[in-house]
Every structure is written in C-alpha cells, then in structure tokens.
Amino acid sequence: MLIKQNPFGTVIICNGYGAWLKSANRSKSLKTKPQEMLSQFALSFFSKSPLNSSKPHEPLKFQLPLSNLYVKNSMKAPVTSSSSNFGFKELLETFTVEVQKAENKPLNVPLVAPFTIATSRLDKVENVAIRIELKNGCVGWGEAPILPFVTAEDQPTAMAKAKEACDMLKNCSFLTLEAVLGEIGDLLPGHQFASVRAGIEMALIDAVAKSIGLPLWRLFGGASNTIITDITIPIVSPAEAAALASKYHKQGFKNLKLKVGKNLKADIEVLQAIRAVHPDCSFILDANEGFKPEEAIEVLEKLHEMGVTPVLFEQPVHRDDWEGLGRVTHFAKSKYGVSVAADESCRSLADLKKIVKGELADVVNIKLAKVGVLGALEIFDLARASGLDLMIGGMVETRLAMGFAGHLAAGLGCFKFVDLDTPLLLSEDPVLEGYEEVIYIWLAGECWNSESDWFVKVARQTHPPGKSSECVQFRCL
Template identity: 65%
Template sequence: METSIASSSSSSPLRFSHNPTNSRPTLNPTPRLSPSGRQSAVATRLRAISPSPTPPPPAPTEAFGFDALKDTFSVDVAAAEARPLDVPLAAPFTIASSRLEAVSNVAVRVELSSGAVGWGEAPVLPSVTAEDQPAALAAVGRVCALLAAAPSAPLGAVLRDVADALPGHAFASARAGVEMAVIDAVANSIRIPLWRLFGGASNSVTTDITIPIVTPNEAAQLAAKYRGQGFQTLKLKVGKNLNSDMEVLKAIRLVHPDCSFILDANEGYTSKQAIEVLDRLNEMGVTPVLFEQPVHRDDWQGLRDVSVAAMERYRVAVAADESCRSLLDAQKIIHGNLAHVINIKLAKMGVLGALEVIDAARKAGIALMIGGMVETRIAMGFAGHLAAGLGCFSFIDLDTPLLLSEDPVYGGYEASGPLYKFTNARGHGGFLHLDNNNGWK
C-alpha cells in the first residue's frame, strides 16, 4: 500500500478519486515561554452548557504517553515529502473574512527507517494562516529535506528542530503539518492510536456543523438536512450584514427549533454591533451557547466589552479564535479576562504550541474549544484524536471534511452524523491514495 519516496518536495499535485541517539544541530533556536494563569468559576459553567457530551476525566498517564515519548523514542526519518492537496468543496464556503471554493492545502508524508509512515496536513486559509499554498509547500518541503538528512534523535529534539526551522505564526500551518506527520509516524511505529498517546480519555468526539454565510432559504435547507443527520449544534457564520444574519437565524429556527447555536463572526462585527446581535437574539428568544470571535483580532478592548456584556446580560460565553494565535496571546486573554473560551486550532500555533496553550488554559480554568480551518480528514483526524485523548474540550468544531465534495482520505475515523469514532489500531489511521499518474512517486 505504501511505497518508498524521495526525500524532496515536489510540485505535482495530489488528485483524488471519490471513496476512498546522535547529536543534532539546532536551527535558529527560539526561547520557550512558561504558561501561567488564574482560576475562574466560569469554566465550570461553560462545561455544563457545552453542546458536546461532558468528557470523562483524563485517564492516568501511561508509559507511552506523548511527554514520555519525547524523551525516549528515537526518530530516524528515512524519507519525507510534501505535495499540494487540492479538493473541491461541495459548495462555496463564505465567512465574514473570505470565500473558498476548494481546499488548497499541503499534504505531508514522513517515513521512518522502521517503515512506519505518518501523514500530516498543513491547512491554508489566507484570512487566518500567514501562508498561502505555494509558501506552505516550499516551507514544508525545505523541512522535509532537513528531516530526511538528519541523524536519528529523540522525538522531542526532532520536534524542537521543526519548530526552530518553522518559527512563529508565520509558519504555524506548515509546522503543524510536519508535526502531525512525525507524531503519526511514531504512533504507527509503536502501534497505538493517537487518542491513547494524548491521554486516553475517550475514543470519540461529537462535533457541531457549520452553516456558512448564505441566504435564509439556503440556510433553512442546510439546517433541515443536518437535523435529519442528527446534528444538534449548528455553528452559524455571521458578521457581514447584521440584518441578514437575523433573517438567517429566523429561517433556521423554523426548521430546526431545538438546535443549539454557536455564532461565529470571524472578526466581522464592531463591539457595538456584536452586543446588538445578542440584544436582538434575546428579543427573538434565542440564546447562543457560544459567540466566537465577535470583533477584529486586535480589538482587545472590544473583545473584553463583548465578553462582559454577553455574560452579564445573557450568560453567553465568548470565544477568542483569531485573537489567540500563540501562548503570548493566550496569556493576554487569561490575565485580562478578555474571553471565556479559547479556540485551539493546530494550524494557528502548531501541535506543540497548541499543547502549551491548552495547558495554560486548563491551569487558568478557561474553557476550551477545538476547531480547524478547511481541512480533510487527515488534519481533522489528528485534531479529533487529540481532543478525544485529552478530554478537556467543551466545544468540538471539527466538521470541515463534511463540506468537501469528495473524501480523499482512506481509513481514519468513522463518522456517523456528528459522532466521530476512533477505532483505528494506530496513529490517526488515515492515509492518502497513491495515484499512479499524479500521486506520490
């Protein structure tokens, strides 16, 4: 099923059919920051209103847990490669800040000397990620070549080298894709699924599903469809036109009156508009379970104003998404009481960066959400395993593979409406089809 590949990047795109311990040099090392935080009673209430089932308490740390493996598992990369990952969407995906008609991401394949293979995905969404596809492809390809040429080293050292070669938010998506592939290869090598590697709390998650910015009639059709598929939480994209947003909400309520709402403005409102949205929803008898990124990412005062008004008036939690792209951002949100929830996206901060923010938020008592860009089941599977294994997320938003016109991923998790089950024996279980014409060579 797998074939050996050269350790260099290539520009040939992936096209898919339907269905299916030596010393190591460091590159430009960057300082590590220690998380800190405070306790808050808000997180307890947020978990009580979470649209996802309350997760079980984390399982005891196991000997093969991720932290332990960083010191004990020696990684020897035999080959690594990056390719464009292009998949059309079933319908245009419009949010306040952008419009997409296809996924244009980067797929990453890492093969260890043992023969174990790992897959990762670098998502590209220019309104959120710093990279476009060519930039991400070049960055990932460069690091793939470094990995294949480097001597064996502990997993932690390898991941630090990746972070040093792809630093900060400018390379976060590329870094996430490489980290995913390396970690997946390690999990495949030791024959355990990722959800166990990350803590073993659960082997399933329940996701919401997104309705993009569309007409009221289109929104109603989607809501009716998703109701039939068992989705109880709808994430509604808003933020372009306040009056239109209200009409869409009314249309959805007619066909799915018992659903829970998450509003996601993607930075589209001013603080005054965001509070007006909540006032008007209250007049309609609608209370969202979450209001995500209501204002511009750099409008810290506006974020705080909306958070205070939303909680004091209506007991609505506000989530920081685009405003939280690093541990420093998370610490600012925590110390300034700027939001009630932090949305974790691997493409915003990488896998290791995400784990740092998760740790800081948990210590501070801040509730967590996990989401994604527009990705296939490679990236969503990795994020889902991480969420299930940690068991600490109040809101799960991992639905974008359901919005694609075709599924290029073989294996991986099993989806039954909103329920994702991770029944694979090792890694995240997903891989990409090796097309003889345009696939991996």
C-alpha cells in the first residue's frame, strides 16, 4: 500500500481522480530518499491531465514544500461551499454516453487487523471493482463496498447485480449521462442495491470526467482541493487501543474516530486508555447502533466526569429507533454541546426528511455506498438547506471508492466531518492514483498490478535495506 506519512499528518493528492490498479513499475519509482515533512493530515487534490485509458501515467514528481499544501487541522466547516449542480448538472444533460466495455471483478484485499464494530466484524475486504471503458478510450473505475449488516448486498449478490448493470451499459448508446444513470437507478433501486449502484455511478462519472478533461473535484463544484480526515480505531482491547492511539499520535493524527457500542464498561476503559497516551486528541464516538438511549446518555455522562467532550457522537442507537435518536440528540446538545450524527438512520432522502422534521440529529453522514452518487448529492442539498452539518464517510474501501468520495467532498466544500481513512487500514491497496499521500510505508509481501487491466499479483518492492517491513519513510511534495 502506498502511504506517505509524517509526524504532523498525511497529505493525499488527487490527480483528477484517475485511479488505476497498482503497477509493478510504480513500486520501483519509490526508491528516492525521504525529505522534509508537510504538516497536518489532509487530502489535497491536484488538477492533472486525465487518463485517456487505464494505462498508468507517470507519478507526480516529488518537490520541496509547496506553501499551498499547508492545511490547518480544524473541525470547523470550510467557509467556501458550492452547489452540487455546478458543472455536474450540465454534464448530465449534455454528455452522450457510448460504452465500449463494462465489466466487474471481485476486489479482495486483506486488512492490517480485523475491523470490529458494534454490529459486525470484518476480517478482509470482499468488495467489487467496476471498470467502464467508453468508445473514446477513456476508462473509469468504481467500487461497490460490502460491509456485513451495514450494506444490503453480500459479494455474490453484488457481483451478479454489477454484471447485470455492465451488460445493460453495453446496450446504452447515444443516451445522455442523465438518462443512462436513470437506467442504472431503475435496475438497482433504493438501499437494497445502493452499494452496487454507487460503484457503477462512480465508474461511469469517472470515465465521463476524463473525457472532458476535468478532475472530479472541479466537476463537483471546485470549492476546494483540500480536505482533512480522521482515523478510526475499531473495537479492540484497551491495550490495543492505546497502542493504536500512540501510533497515530506520533504520526500526527489529531482526530480519532473510536468505535464503541458493544460493551459499555469496555468502551469507557478504552477511552481512558486512549486519553492516557493521547490527551490532546479530539474524539468522534461511533456506536454503529450499539447502544440503547440510556446507555448512550450514560457514556456522555461518564466522559464528562473524565473531562472529555467528544466533537461528535455518531449513530448512538438502532437505525429505526427514531425516538431514541432524538432523545440522545437533544440531551447531548443541551447538556454537553455535543453534536449527534445520523449514519445508519439516514439511508434515503425519505429518512433525511424524517430527521429534519423531527430534529432528530445535528449531522448526517453521507456515504456513497448507502445512497449512491446521485442520492448523495440529493441528500447533500437538502441537508444544507435544512441547516444540518455534513459528514462524509465510507465503508471499508480501497482508494477506488475513497478517492471518488474525497473528490466529491473537496469539490462540494462544506463537510464539517471527514472520515475517509479506510485505505490506511488495508495491509495492501491494489490501487494507485485517485489521490496520492505525502508519506509511504514500506511493506514486504505482495501487491497487484494492472496487467490486462485487472488484478494480477506481483512481488511487492521490499523495504529498504536495514529497515523493518513496518518502517515509515518520510517525504514531502
């Protein structure tokens, strides 16, 4: 996995999305020595000539610090914001889609460690990758993430539905992008197939954006080329949580998202352990539906006794416990000034309308895998108009999906909370580009290349002489 890291944070740079599968040749280009470090943990997007095919282009050249890459680590929403209709609406209405080839394959990637949340445990990523090639030669990539008990699809179902969509796309000639996406929406409706729909939409929009030479962050509004993300600590023992927090503290992470909700007593012990090694961090608590309302309130009270105030409490109760969600939201805000986010409770525009009407949450977490790309833009517009704060997140995904979500968040420009860290949780990422970080970690093992445009295992570049496979090398752009 190509990760570039420094003690102050991580900067990730998007090259007009342009994600492509990892090439063996790319690994060989990473032998240069580390240089000075950039500050803060950020995703920073550079406009670059788009790819006209899936063939990898030359990597960005490393340069000494660029002043415009400095990003303050702030939880405040950016001042600049943009309508989701800028650029993208015109493209929907005017671009004629002609698909040459569309296909999907399994995307199986190991994790550094099991990823446990209140409702499920993931031992490895078993997603679906989608590749769409237009007749003009431009190729787009998408990803349908699978997370048990969160997404509606499993991998076999997602593979079958993605194939149906790919077969349909081959027969969609001389239709506008809007019409083609409408056909996809009819074939893959609602939350039931939202993850697959998101993957198809990503790939198609990516290919179309390359056709007009526009990076996705500009297509979605161009408000900014920089966003800041947190990093997640899953449900683990207090000792493991402390070790992760210490590691992330040394790497410069200020905002930690902590998975809770499985055992109230254990959650408090984990919070205490993290606080001991990283006293200055900001907490986002994510219960993934794990608490009853009274338990969620008790957590906030216990944290207050510890002198800890989380910046956000995400999905404290079951997705369908609307009364409980509203109760926790009102208590958290009025008593401690803590915002509550609806994640699993916001899986459609109808859900959002219910949240707005009942004042059931302060923040909505938009995930492409829950609602698709078009659905995310609808929710974005209504949430902003209703005065809710915005969060963007993901399931456990490679940079195919994370890169797209990062471009969307940067282009729209008004997400207060950004949780796009899951490529950092993978032991290897079979994708390059889409974005590129300032830091990289040398790991022994296997990686993937883009031979035949699909996943072929190759030998990974081993770590530098005299360094362990976990050594972090520093470099700045």
